[in-house]
Amino acid sequence: xxxxxxxxxLAIASCTLxxxxxxxxxxxxxxxxxxxxxxxVPGLPAKGEGQAFRTGVVATANPYAAEAxxxxxxxxxxxxxxxxxxxxxxxxxxxxxxxxxxxGFMMVHxxxxxxxxxxxTRERAPAGATPGMFSGxxxxxxxxxxxxxxxxxxxxxxxxxxxxxGRLPLARVLKPxxxxxxxxxAATPRFVASPACASATSxxxxxxxxxxxxxxxxxxxxxxxxxxxxxxxxxxxxxAREGPDAFYSGEIAKGIIEGQKRMSAGGKPGTMTLADLQxxxxxxxxxVVSSYRGYLIKGMGPPSxxxxxxxxxxxxxxxxxxxxxxxxxxxxxxxxxxVMAEVMRTAFADRALWMGDADFSYVxxxxxxxxxxxxxxxxxxxxxxxxxxxxxxxxxxxxxxSAWMPATQLAGxxxxxxxxxxxxxxxxxxxxxxxVSYTNTIESGYGAGMFAGYYPDGCAEISCFKxxxxxLNNELTDFNFTPSLNPFTGEAAANDVAPGKRPRSxxxxxxxxxxxxxxxxxxxxxxxxTIINSVFNVTxxxxxxxxxxxxxxxxxxxxxxxxxxxxxxxxxxxxxPTPFPDASLEAxxxxxxxxxxxxxxxxxxxxxxxxKTGKQYGGADLRREGTVIGLPRPxxxxxxxxxxxxxxxxxxxxxx
Numbered sequence: 001x002x003x004x005x006x007x008x009x010l011a012i013a014s015c016t017l018x019x020x021x022x023x024x025x026x027x028x029x030x031x032x033x034x035x036x037x038x039x040x041v042p043g044l045p046a047k048g049e050g051q052a053f054r055t056g057v058v059a060t061a062n063p064y065a066a067e068a069x070x071x072x073x074x075x076x077x078x079x080x081x082x083x084x085x086x087x088x089x090x091x092x093x094x095x096x097x098x099x100x101x102x103x104g105f106m107m108v109h110x111x112x113x114x115x116x117x118x119x120x121t122r123e124r125a126p127a128g129a130t131p132g133m134f135s136g137x138x139x140x141x142x143x144x145x146x147x148x149x150x151x152x153x154x155x156x157x158x159x160x161x162x163x164x165x166g167r168l169p170l171a172r173v174l175k176p177x178x179x180x181x182x183x184x185x186a187a188t189p190r191f192v193a194s195p196a197c198a199s200a201t202s203x204x205x206x207x208x209x210x211x212x213x214x215x216x217x218x219x220x221x222x223x224x225x226x227x228x229x230x231x232x233x234x235x236x237x238x239x240a241r242e243g244p245d246a247f248y249s250g251e252i253a254k255g256i257i258e259g260q261k262r263m264s265a266g267g268k269p270g271t272m273t274l275a276d277l278q279x280x281x282x283x284x285x286x287x288v289v290s291s292y293r294g295y296l297i298k299g300m301g302p303p304s305x306x307x308x309x310x311x312x313x314x315x316x317x318x319x320x321x322x323x324x325x326x327x328x329x330x331x332x333x334x335x336x337x338x339v340m341a342e343v344m345r346t347a348f349a350d351r352a353l354w355m356g357d358a359d360f361s362y363v364x365x366x367x368x369x370x371x372x373x374x375x376x377x378x379x380x381x382x383x384x385x386x387x388x389x390x391x392x393x394x395x396x397x398x399x400x401x402s403a404w405m406p407a408t409q410l411a412g413x414x415x416x417x418x419x420x421x422x423x424x425x426x427x428x429x430x431x432x433x434x435x436v437s438y439t440n441t442i443e444s445g446y447g448a449g450m451f452a453g454y455y456p457d458g459c460a461e462i463s464c465f466k467x468x469x470x471x472l473n474n475e476l477t478d479f480n481f482t483p484s485l486n487p488f489t490g491e492a493a494a495n496d497v498a499p500g501k502r503p504r505s506x507x508x509x510x511x512x513x514x515x516x517x518x519x520x521x522x523x524x525x526x527x528x529x530t531i532i533n534s535v536f537n538v539t540x541x542x543x544x545x546x547x548x549x550x551x552x553x554x555x556x557x558x559x560x561x562x563x564x565x566x567x568x569x570x571x572x573x574x575x576x577p578t579p580f581p582d583a584s585l586e587a588x589x590x591x592x593x594x595x596x597x598x599x600x601x602x603x604x605x606x607x608x609x610x611x612k613t614g615k616q617y618g619g620a621d622l623r624r625e626g627t628v629i630g631l632p633r634p635x636x637x638x639x640x641x642x643x644x645x646x647x648x649x650x651x652x653x654x655x656x
Contacts, residue, residue: 039294039514042542043521043549043608045617050548052615053630055431058082059605059618061097061424061526064185065089066620066627068176069428072168073631080108081166081173082428083436084158088177088236090424092229093185095471096194096204096214096446097424097526100235100247101256102473103153104440105300106161107287107509109519111433116511116519120283121157122303122502123150123475128271131483131496137267139477144206144449145267146260148474150503152247154440157282159244171240178240181233181469184226190625192221194445206264206449209465213451231453232469248277255468258454283359287511290369292318293543295520296513299535300439301365302358305351306508308368309532312350314539315374316343320383323544328383331545331555332580334587335383340540341560341567341593342381344533346391349563350377351532353393353486356494357502363494367400386592390564395488422447423507423526427607429616431631435607437509437522439531441473448474478503506531512542518611521549525602525621530568533559534602549606549619553626556580557601566594570601573622 044050056079058069068089069082077085083106091099098104103121110116134142142148162170195204197215205211213229214221221227238246246252253274260270288301290311297314299307320339321327328335355363367373373396380387423441453467476497484493495504506529512521521542525534534557541552554573558580560566567588571579585595605626606619620626 041520041608041610041612042295042512043547043552043606043617043619044610045548045550050550050617051630052617053632054614054616055631056082056429057607057616057618057628057630058086058426058428059607059620059626059628060086060090060426061603061605061621061624061626062090062094062188062190063625063627064093064180065426066629068180069426070629070631070633071176072173073428073430075168075172077168077173077430078166078432079428079430079434079436080161081168082430083426083438084162084166085173085176086426086428087154087158087438087440088174089180090426090440091470092177092180092232093188093191094424095229097422098440098442099470100154101152101447101452101470102440102442102475103150103157104438105304105505105507105509106157107298107300107437107511107522108161108165109435109511109522110165114517116287116298118285118287118300118509119157119161120285120303120502121153122505123153123473124276124280125476125479125497125499125501125503126151126270126272126276127499128273129476129497129499129501131492131498133268133497134477134479134481137481139481140201141264141267142481143444143474143477144203145263146270146272146448146450146472147263147268148448148476149260149270149272149472150475151272151276151280152256152473153280153282155239155244155247156280159239160282170243174236174240178233178236181229181236184228187221187223187225187227188625189223191227192223192225195220203444203446203449207262207451209451209453209462209467210446210449210471212462214446229469231467235468235470248280249274252452252468253277255452255454255466256472259450259452259472260448262450264449288365288369290314292539294515295543296515296517297510297539298513299508299510300505302355302363303502304505304507305355306506306532306535307510308355308363308365309347309351309506310508310510310535310539311369312347312374312377313343313532313536315369315371316346316378316381317540319375319378322540323546331541332584334584337558337580337584337588338386338591338593339381339383340536340558341588342387343378344536344560345387345563345565346377346381348561348565349391349393350396352563354396356504360498360501361494364396364400367396367398370396370399373399384591392563423528423531425509425524425526425603425605427522427524427605427618429522429607429609433609433614435511435519435522435609437511437524439507439509439524439526441475441507441526442471443473443475443477447471475503478505508532508535510535510539512539514611519609520611521606521608523604523606525604527602529561530559530601533557533561534604538604538606549608549617553604553606553619553621554578559601566596568596568601569598571598574600575622
């Protein structure tokens, strides 16, 4: 009887093989070492197409936010400053998606030092949180009550980023958002469409002061109508004047604490205290790095599952000749769509079991991306067949050198995935070559539904409500609703609720680098768990199908977000849709897939940099109100005021 292999030796052998392959480098059939071949820049527009910029570009899901970022770049700010300005502007003009009542993940590449890192401002569970706190609640009850509100991280993280890596003071960076909130903006179609005022179940109507802001008098706001948010303007002025501590203490903190004590019918109040707010700190982390077709993909690691799941899917699909129409793997072909769906189903099985907050739990990052492990996971997938049995999680521990750490927990198998539709993503580049890819969110559309604020004693009229102008998140619904166990170990799940823990996320701010370590692409998407698949789709479009950046954004997408899940189909750019062929979708059904009716999936924004020319290109998604602004631009195109022309030096913001 043959003895079973020692998993430690398997892991060591796997690591040794990876090191040897990395040292040797890939070799072409003619014997040439591909390390010396110049890699093409993915996403570049065709000659004569697409506008090139040299001194900065921003791509956002909203025109006002793009203008805010461009103004900051023109005022001498760098990509970090511009990204933070965009984030605050979006709180004003896209409040249903993101804002200071929530958090997110910022990926930064600093050109001077060559460093790439992430800033984790994911919300934390308060000290009073417990694994069973959602017991007996439906998702709607939990997600519209204070029990779902996590300690917000955006303000602390953005202030830290501007102070350490920006070029302008925080007060200057906040000016565009303060102006938008104070003077107002013309309501965009997405702003007025999202509240669904006619729906009694709309999250925008759960609390009367929220309903009055988004649906005054019970009626939708007209497109083009002036919208202001004076309470938010005052909140932002306070932060600009006093710094981030003003958000985590004093009157604003009181508004957060009192706001999260509220609950919808059948729900529960939150347990957040002033101590929870004052204890919040943002965390600087290294990105998770994977490879695909010779390019490096850097993304957001735990507590996000984004980079790990995207990286797994790319490694599993790499053995197929995606993009080769002669082999049956052209864009939208049955074989291409089937293997995409199967690697999604397989990777999401691993995601459900192994991924969580690595500050609290052991997450086998190396094992999940190990070439031998991903090859083993990919092996059952075939171009012309659906897996006979829904995938289950594998065991990456033998491939992970951290697998024998003592006293570790493993991520659990069950969680409740709430609806998507919230969150926002944007990218920024500056004239120094710095790049930012930033995903920001309050979780569901309108978060938990309540503004930070309170009613003074003795008055329950809307006119008495002391509002601070921003919605509170419902991020804690990303935890497991029911405490669960890992079947491999019998230990408690890493994505169970615990004090101070961050819930697992799907946000995937990403960047593509060439073999020389030069950044080529910054991109990402909103969309709940479909974020992962939007990033995956666009990566294949850029690296396999040879699309330009705008073509990669506009193309239809496919998404599966569970091991046994159905296939959701997106028809592409809503203004000029080019859906997948009907024959390909019918082929998926014949193989046994359930194919859902078309729906928008994600809203991808991209910046592409050509390292040889220094030219910068931006692409934005018209599934929302995508907007690109690049520099330089004509002076008459500048709509800002109070332009700061002081440019003290050429420092790119690197603190090395």
